[in-house]
Amino acid sequence: MAPEHLVTTADEAVRAAATIGYPVVAKLCGAGIAHKTERGLVRLGLGDDAAVLGAATALLAAARPEDGEVALLISPMVRGTRELIAGCVDDPTFGHCVMLGIGGVLAEAIGDVAFRLVPLTRVDAADMVTDLRHRRLLDAFRGEPAVDRERLVDVLVGLSELVQSDSRIVSIDVNPLIVCDGVPTAVDALIEVRES
Amino acid sequence: MSRDVVARFKPLFDPAGVIIAGASTHPGKFGFVAAHNLLRHDYPGRVFLTNREGAEVLGRSSLRSIDEVPEGAADLVFVCTPAAVVPDLLRACARKGVRAAFVSSAGFAEAGEDGRRAQEELAALCDELGMLLVGPNGQGVVSTPAALCAQIVAPYPPRGRIAVVSQSGNFVSSFLNYACATGVGVSRAVSAGNSAMAGVAEFLEYFAEDPETDAMLTYVEGLADGRRFFDAVRKAAGRKPVVILKGGVTSGGQRAAASHTGALASDDRVFAGMCRQAGATRAVTVEEAFEAAAAFVTQPLPAGPNVFVLTTVGGWGVVTADRITSSPTLDLLPIPDDLRAAFDERLPPRWSRNNPADLAGSETRDTVTECLELAARHPEVHALLFLGLGIQSNQGALERTGPFYPGHGLERIVAYHERQDRRMAGAAFELARSCAKPVLVASELAATHPDNPGMVELRTRGSFAFSSSFRAIAALEHLYRYADHRRRHAPKGEPS
Numbered sequence: 001m002a003p004e005h006l007v008t009t010a011d012e013a014v015r016a017a018a019t020i021g022y023p024v025v026a027k028l029c030g031a032g033i034a035h036k037t038e039r040g041l042v043r044l045g046l047g048d049d050a051a052v053l054g055a056a057t058a059l060l061a062a063a064r065p066e067d068g069e070v071a072l073l074i075s076p077m078v079r080g081t082r083e084l085i086a087g088c089v090d091d092p093t094f095g096h097c098v099m100l101g102i103g104g105v106l107a108e109a110i111g112d113v114a115f116r117l118v119p120l121t122r123v124d125a126a127d128m129v130t131d132l133r134h135r136r137l138l139d140a141f142r143g144e145p146a147v148d149r150e151r152l153v154d155v156l157v158g159l160s161e162l163v164q165s166d167s168r169i170v171s172i173d174v175n176p177l178i179v180c181d182g183v184p185t186a187v188d189a190l191i192e193v194r195e196s
Numbered sequence: 197m198s199r200d201v202v203a204r205f206k207p208l209f210d211p212a213g214v215i216i217a218g219a220s221t222h223p224g225k226f227g228f229v230a231a232h233n234l235l236r237h238d239y240p241g242r243v244f245l246t247n248r249e250g251a252e253v254l255g256r257s258s259l260r261s262i263d264e265v266p267e268g269a270a271d272l273v274f275v276c277t278p279a280a281v282v283p284d285l286l287r288a289c290a291r292k293g294v295r296a297a298f299v300s301s302a303g304f305a306e307a308g309e310d311g312r313r314a315q316e317e318l319a320a321l322c323d324e325l326g327m328l329l330v331g332p333n334g335q336g337v338v339s340t341p342a343a344l345c346a347q348i349v350a351p352y353p354p355r356g357r358i359a360v361v362s363q364s365g366n367f368v369s370s371f372l373n374y375a376c377a378t379g380v381g382v383s384r385a386v387s388a389g390n391s392a393m394a395g396v397a398e399f400l401e402y403f404a405e406d407p408e409t410d411a412m413l414t415y416v417e418g419l420a421d422g423r424r425f426f427d428a429v430r431k432a433a434g435r436k437p438v439v440i441l442k443g444g445v446t447s448g449g450q451r452a453a454a455s456h457t458g459a460l461a462s463d464d465r466v467f468a469g470m471c472r473q474a475g476a477t478r479a480v481t482v483e484e485a486f487e488a489a490a491a492f493v494t495q496p497l498p499a500g501p502n503v504f505v506l507t508t509v510g511g512w513g514v515v516t517a518d519r520i521t522s523s524p525t526l527d528l529l530p531i532p533d534d535l536r537a538a539f540d541e542r543l544p545p546r547w548s549r550n551n552p553a554d555l556a557g558s559e560t561r562d563t564v565t566e567c568l569e570l571a572a573r574h575p576e577v578h579a580l581l582f583l584g585l586g587i588q589s590n591q592g593a594l595e596r597t598g599p600f601y602p603g604h605g606l607e608r609i610v611a612y613h614e615r616q617d618r619r620m621a622g623a624a625f626e627l628a629r630s631c632a633k634p635v636l637v638a639s640e641l642a643a644t645h646p647d648n649p650g651m652v653e654l655r656t657r658g659s660f661a662f663s664s665s666f667r668a669i670a671a672l673e674h675l676y677r678y679a680d681h682r683r684r685h686a687p688k689g690e691p692s
Binding site: 113128 | 418419422423426463465466467468469470472473684685
């Protein structure tokens, strides 16, 4: 996961950005907000104090009453040419499964995903990577090193452990999981929980 | 637990005596066919036919009621009666010591809400009676070690080591037909029907323990309890190979499956991942499913992905090289220098000098068998595929049936070619065993001319030839996937 700061004012956002180092990303978060991109609540590549101040002010103003309590999430701008998606789904037949897929804008069209039932062993997680038809995308690519398979296995096994640790979790969506210098880095996640 | 499962299924697969309940005098009825098939295949235990009128069936007297069956004389009942009378019938059977029931009768869960309730009550009743219930709405059960053919359809397969369980009865028949055609036989086969009590998971648990079974083959459409299925498959695959054919993969197939077995479908990619995780191998087509299972019971497992192709048929070699190269798991081994040198010593220079090793018509009496052995014994070769068996005896068949035979030297040359093909087939068969690696044979003659002496030789020895190299490679992918899974998922410190 990329380092993040959760703040509630535009001034705090600027201070957080300076601590992290530019460029940064600002997002409006709240328990009632599931799909940030669709509502324009993600601002990428903010390069200086003024850009952060402007974006933070606009995001806070975009909050709606039904969003509940909101906050600004400031995180470093993670760059990588390769994106993955990972998560957990609750399958009607097999129950909780961990998912790994090729991400990015073409993800849905490509539809290259692998599943394993929870709980996962590390070998199961490694097998998921080799299940992907486009697994060569995870090798050294355009001057970037190969994806660190052990770190990726950590992510998948971590998801399995997370969903097992809390019975309220229905699904987890880590999208995108950006490959940055070979390290899979989660820059956003959505956890759907069951009302107890 | 393991002993429990064997004891529980013993009356089904190895019964001391069988009752056909609802035996019919009418040759068009299931109650007639079931009696016919059981008697036709010389089941050695005691057989009792029941018929409401006590009519003679197939020349045998029948009993009017279960009450007339001697106590303890039968432990399996095969039920062909209308659904409504099944509960009372099974109560009577239980009193006589029957411990397993195969219910072929329709009119249960597949017939709507009332049928579903009747099925639940039937399962509860059998639970209470301590009776194993298979079906209802199933086609039957076959157990070759017991010479048991208790089913309302053909065929009865040769004895062998593949165990079959299917949610669709037709696929049991199809797999058994393939067994008859290839000669690669079956240990047990059962149509699970509506799976009121025993479903695919329960049968796989039994097959895993069954000493008559070396590989399992199953067809599933939908699963009431996915986790239960996963656990059973994983446990079974830890012991023996499990080949799965799944119906309802696409939305079109899922609609068909929903109307067929009333099963809900989940994302097929989840099912695919489940199979991988459990260590089962999944077939795309019906013939691939059978041939994978047949390969598992006739071939050793490969120690790695390297395939070597030896061919006397050039074009087949080329397309097979393409197929292996595009395999997600197998590798076309670049020919090792020492193997090339060894071939050079035996062949004129026009051979391909690569993998596939195309002998290009340069074979003499011993070259094919020698080259097969050299390739099979090479440590870098994990599996060997031989293409071109039977060609000479196919020409021989033409000569043998023509107007010039046996003169003009034809008798002698035909006999020579037939001997050669038998010899090559025998060599491929023996090398698989002595080198403990797969040695597969593929030729379209297996389908087009199954009487070819090369094909017959393999069948006589209990093996078979694939009818194309594509099918052989598909089967080899199953062997490799299973072996690879066993190696990588073996608990630490335990050899796979």
